[in-house]
Amino acid sequence: xxxxxxxxxxxxxxxxxxxxxxxxxxxxxxxxxxxxxxxxxxxxxxxxxxxxxxxxxxxxxxxxxxxxxxxxxxxxxxxxxxxxxxxxxxxxxxxxxxxxxxxxxxxxxxxxxxxxxxxxxxxxxxxxxxxxxxxxxxxxxxxxxxxxxxxxx
Amino acid sequence: xxxxxxxxxxxxxxxxxxxxxxxxxxxxxxxxxxxxxxxxxxxxxxxxxxxxxxxxxxxxxxxxxxxxxxxxxxxxxxxxxxxxxxxxxxxxxxxxxxxxxxxxxxxxxxxxxxxxxxxxxxxxxxxxxxxxxxxxxxxxxxxxxxxxxxxxxxxxxxxxxxxxxxxxxxxxxxxxxxxxxxxxxxxxxxxxxxxxxxxxxxxxxxxxxxxxxxxxxxxxxxxxxxxxxxxxxxxxxxxxxxxxxxxxxxxxxxxxxxxxxxxxxxxxxxxxxxxxxxxxxxxxxxxxxxxxxxxxxxxxxxxxxxxxxxxxxxxxxxxxxxxxxxxxxxxxxxxxxxxxxxxxxxxxxxxxxxxxxxxxxxxxxxxxxxxxxxxxxxxxxxxxxxxxxxxxxxxxxxxxxxxxxxxxxxxxx
Numbered sequence: 197x198x199x200x201x202x203x204x205x206x207x208x209x210x211x212x213x214x215x216x217x218x219x220x221x222x223x224x225x226x227x228x229x230x231x232x233x234x235x236x237x238x239x240x241x242x243x244x245x246x247x248x249x250x251x252x253x254x255x256x257x258x259x260x261x262x263x264x265x266x267x268x269x270x271x272x273x274x275x276x277x278x279x280x281x282x283x284x285x286x287x288x289x290x291x292x293x294x295x296x297x298x299x300x301x302x303x304x305x306x307x308x309x310x311x312x313x314x315x316x317x318x319x320x321x322x323x324x325x326x327x328x329x330x331x332x333x334x335x336x337x338x339x340x341x342x343x344x345x346x347x348x349x
Numbered sequence: 350x351x352x353x354x355x356x357x358x359x360x361x362x363x364x365x366x367x368x369x370x371x372x373x374x375x376x377x378x379x380x381x382x383x384x385x386x387x388x389x390x391x392x393x394x395x396x397x398x399x400x401x402x403x404x405x406x407x408x409x410x411x412x413x414x415x416x417x418x419x420x421x422x423x424x425x426x427x428x429x430x431x432x433x434x435x436x437x438x439x440x441x442x443x444x445x446x447x448x449x450x451x452x453x454x455x456x457x458x459x460x461x462x463x464x465x466x467x468x469x470x471x472x473x474x475x476x477x478x479x480x481x482x483x484x485x486x487x488x489x490x491x492x493x494x495x496x497x498x499x500x501x502x503x504x505x506x507x508x509x510x511x512x513x514x515x516x517x518x519x520x521x522x523x524x525x526x527x528x529x530x531x532x533x534x535x536x537x538x539x540x541x542x543x544x545x546x547x548x549x550x551x552x553x554x555x556x557x558x559x560x561x562x563x564x565x566x567x568x569x570x571x572x573x574x575x576x577x578x579x580x581x582x583x584x585x586x587x588x589x590x591x592x593x594x595x596x597x598x599x600x601x602x603x604x605x606x607x608x609x610x611x612x613x614x615x616x617x618x619x620x621x622x623x624x625x626x627x628x629x630x631x632x633x634x635x636x637x638x639x640x641x642x643x644x645x646x647x648x649x650x651x652x653x654x655x656x657x658x659x660x661x662x663x664x665x666x667x668x669x670x671x672x673x674x675x676x677x678x679x680x681x682x683x684x685x686x687x688x689x690x691x692x693x694x695x696x697x698x699x700x701x702x703x704x705x706x707x708x709x710x711x712x713x714x715x716x717x718x719x720x721x722x723x724x725x726x727x728x729x730x731x732x733x734x735x736x737x738x739x740x741x742x743x744x745x746x747x748x749x750x751x752x753x754x755x756x757x758x759x760x761x762x
Contacts, residue, residue, distance in 0.1 A: 239583070252578075253576075
């Protein structure tokens with residue numbers, strides 16, 4: 197259990213007669229948000245009372261949260277053809293066209309979903325959509341080598 | 350050792366008892382509730398009209414339009430959106446209320462679980478009404494029973510006075526237990542009939558509910574939280590659900606404590622169950638909602654004739670006050686449970702199932718008869734209630750099994 201999550205019963209708020217007038221009463225479990233980005237946290241080892249009320253978490257953000265893994269097609273940028281018009285940057289729904297000093301610098305594959313809008317919008321064929329598996333060294337599964345699934349006995 | 354007694358959890362009510370003023374008014378149940386809303390002055394009300402709750406949101410809209418409350422009033426295009434917006438307002442850190450009924454409550458179903466799972470202290474009034482089909486706008490408990498297992502605290506009012514009191518009690522219960530609360534009143538019988546009741550002065554209500562300061566919120570700029578995180582594979586989801594179960598179990602004494610505090614302010618008791626004539630009763634009826642008065646009238650008449658009969662009205666339905674109910678009926682030789690909602694295919698009506706579990710847990714084995722009554726607003730005539738007690742007398746004398754094989758429909762052959 198992480199140190200910032202005490203699981204102390206009734207850790208907050210008023211208690212009995214000492215309550216300030218009109219004070220919001222306390223609740224019978226921890227309200228300290230949990231940092232779900234903490235890769236060392238072992239939630240499986242936590243007790244029920246260790247979880248914050250309603251499982252509220254420390255506010256995350258979409259920069260830290262890598263979502264590019266959904267992609268099946270990836271845009272590949274040809275810097276020689278690019279005229280830096282930034283139409284792709286304007287249209288990208290995931291802010292995944294990286295830009296510096298008004299010049300395109302590349303593609304943020306951690307967040308690009310492979311929707312292909314950038315390639316459609318590009319007037320100079322500088323963006324090419326390619327199957328994701330062609331962009332990796334790992335071998336593609338050989339369907340013929342897979343065992344056959346049979347029904348029944 | 351941290352003090353987790355209800356008073357510690359709930360905190361004291363900051364009411365100046367010497368300044369409490371009550372006035373007696375005649376009004377519909379819905380306007381009693383709207384008056385409570387006005388006095389509580391929630392941060393947000395997100396609602397969609399549906400019979401028979403419409404006059405609550407209609408009256409409250411007037412309060413907003415006339416500047417009598419500070420509430421952000423959000424009109425939406427459906428109950429699905431009403432609960433979604435209420436959840437958003439609550440997660441953002443506001444005291445958020447809504448109102449619904451019947452098909453509207455059904456349309457909210459997925460959000461009901463989100464509200465409770467996120468542990469948001471929302472208060473939602475439900476005007477109890479039948480569920481289609483066939484279409485029917487009148488009072489029964491079919492809609493509430495559809496929300497029964499959604500993790501909400503459910504309070505059942507018999508009349509306009511209880512609906513008013515429960516709305517105020519619910520506000521503090523929700524925030525102390527960190528659970529949504531659904532105070533209900535029966536459609537038309539309670540929502541639209543004009544009844545006599547007492548309303549406390551504004552300052553008393555405002556002091557009683559206090560200022561709402563959320564533990565955490567989306568909009569707390571110094572340390573905002575994430576709401577609605579993914580509970581990954583493994584036991585995390587189940588642990589969070591266990592915490593929710595612990596919370597609703599722990600809310601029973603909280604409801605009792607807040608009810609007792611309100612009773613000390615206005616002089617009307619709140620018990621999880623309310624008993625009438627049960628101390629020496631052989632035959633006891635268990636019931637919820639507006640028809641409890643009908644049963645009480647019959648009990649009074651039969652007791653004048655020397656019959657040992659009683660009635661127990663359940664006010665806190667979720668969490669179910671099993672021990673209170675078992676204690677109240679412990680002397681009975683036969684018990685009838687009157688349900689105003691079906692649980693199709695179940696061995697008995699929903700309240701009957703809860704009652705059976707309460708009796709079993711208390712080691713009480715007496716004959717129980719499950720009845721369905723008043724569906725779709727069908728009349729609950731006194732002669733029908735008398736028939737229940739006559740049936741019970743036969744059951745107590747002749748036995749014929751501990752439970753009827755399927756619920757008996759009162760007044761329907």
